[in-house]
Amino acid sequence: MHKYFPTQEIGSLKKPSWLLNIVKDPGISHEDKAKARNDAALLNIRTLEDIGLDIIYDGEVRRVEMYEEPVRHIKGFEFAGRVRSWDNKYYRKARVIRDVAYQSNFHATEFKFIKENSKHRIKVPVTGAYTLADWSFDEFYKSKSDFVIALAKKVVRPLIKDLVKAGARLIQIDEPAATTHPAEMDIFRESVNESVKGINAKFVIHACFSGNDYSVLAPQMPEIKAKQYTLEFANRDSWNLGVSDRERKGYHVLKLFKEYGFKGEIGIGVTDVHNDRIEPPRLVRDRIIYSAKALGDPSKIYVNPDCGLRTRTRSVAFEKLKAMVEGTKMARMAMSA
Amino acid sequence: MISSYTVGIYPRSEDLIEATRKNVKNLSSLYLKEKKEYVTLQKKAGLGYICDPLVDWDDIYRPFSKLKSANLEALNRVYETNMFYRKISFGDSFKDAGNIIKSNLNISLLPANRSVCMVEPYTFAESHTSSKYKTREDFIISLAKMLRKEADTLAKSGFDLIQLLGPSIAYNPKVNFEVVKKGLEIITKGLKAKTILHLYFGDISKKLESLLDLPISGLGLDATSTPISSIKRHSFSGKLLAVGIIDSYNTKLEDSDEAIAQLNDMFLQTRPNEIYVTTNFDLQYLPKYFAVKKIFRLGQIARGVKIA
Numbered sequence: 001m002h003k004y005f006p007t008q009e010i011g012s013l014k015k016p017s018w019l020l021n022i023v024k025d026p027g028i029s030h031e032d033k034a035k036a037r038n039d040a041a042l043l044n045i046r047t048l049e050d051i052g053l054d055i056i057y058d059g060e061v062r063r064v065e066m067y068e069e070p071v072r073h074i075k076g077f078e079f080a081g082r083v084r085s086w087d088n089k090y091y092r093k094a095r096v097i098r099d100v101a102y103q104s105n106f107h108a109t110e111f112k113f114i115k116e117n118s119k120h121r122i123k124v125p126v127t128g129a130y131t132l133a134d135w136s137f138d139e140f141y142k143s144k145s146d147f148v149i150a151l152a153k154k155v156v157r158p159l160i161k162d163l164v165k166a167g168a169r170l171i172q173i174d175e176p177a178a179t180t181h182p183a184e185m186d187i188f189r190e191s192v193n194e195s196v197k198g199i200n201a202k203f204v205i206h207a208c209f210s211g212n213d214y215s216v217l218a219p220q221m222p223e224i225k226a227k228q229y230t231l232e233f234a235n236r237d238s239w240n241l242g243v244s245d246r247e248r249k250g251y252h253v254l255k256l257f258k259e260y261g262f263k264g265e266i267g268i269g270v271t272d273v274h275n276d277r278i279e280p281p282r283l284v285r286d287r288i289i290y291s292a293k294a295l296g297d298p299s300k301i302y303v304n305p306d307c308g309l310r311t312r313t314r315s316v317a318f319e320k321l322k323a324m325v326e327g328t329k330m331a332r333m334a335m336s337a
Numbered sequence: 338m339i340s341s342y343t344v345g346i347y348p349r350s351e352d353l354i355e356a357t358r359k360n361v362k363n364l365s366s367l368y369l370k371e372k373k374e375y376v377t378l379q380k381k382a383g384l385g386y387i388c389d390p391l392v393d394w395d396d397i398y399r400p401f402s403k404l405k406s407a408n409l410e411a412l413n414r415v416y417e418t419n420m421f422y423r424k425i426s427f428g429d430s431f432k433d434a435g436n437i438i439k440s441n442l443n444i445s446l447l448p449a450n451r452s453v454c455m456v457e458p459y460t461f462a463e464s465h466t467s468s469k470y471k472t473r474e475d476f477i478i479s480l481a482k483m484l485r486k487e488a489d490t491l492a493k494s495g496f497d498l499i500q501l502l503g504p505s506i507a508y509n510p511k512v513n514f515e516v517v518k519k520g521l522e523i524i525t526k527g528l529k530a531k532t533i534l535h536l537y538f539g540d541i542s543k544k545l546e547s548l549l550d551l552p553i554s555g556l557g558l559d560a561t562s563t564p565i566s567s568i569k570r571h572s573f574s575g576k577l578l579a580v581g582i583i584d585s586y587n588t589k590l591e592d593s594d595e596a597i598a599q600l601n602d603m604f605l606q607t608r609p610n611e612i613y614v615t616t617n618f619d620l621q622y623l624p625k626y627f628a629v630k631k632i633f634r635l636g637q638i639a640r641g642v643k644i645a
Contacts, residue, residue, distance in 0.1 A: 080588050081351065081624025086412055086421035087395045088357040093624070095588045135419055137588040181417050210414060274411075 005303050005328050006054040011125040012308030013059030045118050052325040055121045062110045070127045076100035095137035102155045105162035124168045128175040129156045129191040145187045152194035170202045178207035182216040189220045204228040214253050221262040230267030232306035243290045254294035269306030271320045278319050284327020303328045339612040340385030341639035342452050345619030347390035348628050368393040376446045382636035386452035389442045396422035400441040416538040427467040431483035439490050452498040458520035460505035481523035492530040499530045507539035514547045522552045533557045537618045542567035559617035573609035581617030583635045588627045597641035614639050
């Protein structure tokens with residue numbers, strides 16, 4: 001792996017339409033559907049490797065999506081129905097009606113397959129306790145804190161333990177809801193620390209931007225037992241080239257992380273996942289160089305898209321990742337010049 | 338028995354969700370069918386005021402994107418929820434407003450005891466942008482004038498009760514009440530309808546004195562974010578009070594006996610001129626199956642409250 005600026009993806013890619021057709025077809029056997037899922041996973045793995053990413057996964061090709069997939073496997077939940085995200089986009093929201101319980105490693109098949117089929121470093125995305133609770137209806141627990149901590153101790157921790165037992169060394173805890181409730185940051189912090197307690201692995205937190213520019217996250221970061229944060233920056237940055245504060249307005253918050261004493265790594269989002277426009281490699285380069293200076297240590301910068309790329313077409317997603325890898329190479333050259 | 342009504346947008350059924358996703362040809366007739374069902378359901382539940390369920394609205398602001406000067410922009414989170422709305426950037430003026438809300442309702446479905454909602458100007462201005470106005474206050478005042486035209490049209494169309502949705506007033510720790518007051522005054526002065534300002538997504542306990550001063554007929558509070566105990570300390574004499582006792586953000590069904598006891602005690606102490614029980618905000622945060630149960634529970638609670 002590269003000494004400076006290792007490249008990685010965040011998790012999800014759009015599923016190939018041929019896979020969706022096969023999976024939805026009631027006339028196709030379970031064995032053939034499983035084979036199709038393997039083929040799709042292998043396609044994603046090879047594509048991400050060929051693009052040149054240092055750290056990969058399988059594009060979460062076997063998962064329904066990041067909330068519904070784990071909830072299907074956790075005791076205590078029942079799906080209530082679909083609730084709007086925006087316009088005519090909906091997600092299936094569950095309600096917790098009794099104490100939650102872990103049943104088995106629901107990511108075992110995908111992880112084993114990736115491990116057997118790639119020599120690259122693997123980062124396993126796992127949905128975090130805070131987000132699972134925040135996106136659910138609670139009909140059982142006395143407080144949000146009780147719900148979140150129960151999920152952390154009784155579901156996420158045993159899941160991560162099983163993944164580590166199976167050989168996982170790098171776990172990304174996905175927490176898009178992490179900063180949506182500024183008054184609940186202490187619950188979030190405790191949930192992560194409980195989720196990883198006593199487990200020997202490298203932990204990464206992925207949190208989405210929620211309108212507060214991560215300013216509520218910064219004070220918590222030194223207290224959370226995570227080595228790295230993969231965060232959104234590109235979607236608030238300008239498209240102008242340059243490495244000054246004026247051009248790189250999306251990345252100013254990195255200085256705040258340093259001020260609060262965070263000494264870990266940051267996976268900087270250099271690719272906007274809500275826009276089809278492909279970032280020019282020189283723009284990616286400048287975002288990386290600025291970030292390295294802002295954080296004060298280039299060895300602590302990893303490079304990734306802002307978030308999972310599943311909202312883009314596969315061709316746009318792959319072009320964005322290629323540009324990201326190319327821009328990272330340019331940044332490495334600039335650093336060594 | 339006291340009166341009751343629901344606030345905001347209702348959830349779409351699973352069939353309607355699929356139809357909107359596929360953009361089927363007969364979508365408008367499916368919207369109408371579902372609206373009729375919801376109107377019948379509100380009547381069956383015995384609600385005091387009946388609303389258009391707005392299942393054809395993508396968000397509470399979207400009809401205003403039809404204004405000539407409006408442009409739809411990026412998605413924005415609805416406060417701390419997991420739902421998003423599209424920001425609108427307004428260019429020039431709002432000259433073509435006045436019939437936007439009415440033209441997006443199915444008034445013929447509604448009985449005479451009808452209510453409607455619209456966002457109040459302070460919240461509206463915070464949620465959207467305009468390049469035309471130099472200050473937020475100018476934007477608020479201009480929006481208030483536009484909303485007044487809308488309110489007049491609605492009042493003329495028989496809406497006795499206009500719900501003014503003001504989540505930003507509840508959510509923001511600091512609120513410029515002078516500006517809020519100016520905006521509301523433009524809407525309510527001489528308006529031939531009652532106006533209830535609905536405050537949710539934040540605890541309003543510490544703002545109650547300022548809120549009671551506003552030029553509106555009454556206040557609507559969210560019992561999940563504002564403790565009822567804090568309300569009981571204030572007199573609502575001369576005002577209307579609507580209590581959002583039904584939680585639209587959780588599937589758990591309210592215990593009617595517990596709710597009725599709480600409300601009886603509260604109304605005894607606050608002595609408002611008129612009393613309503615409501616949902617705390619839009620039922621669209623629930624799947625339809627649970628929303629329906631909650632509508633019936635709302636009616637049941639309203640029937641159970643006895644004013645001494």
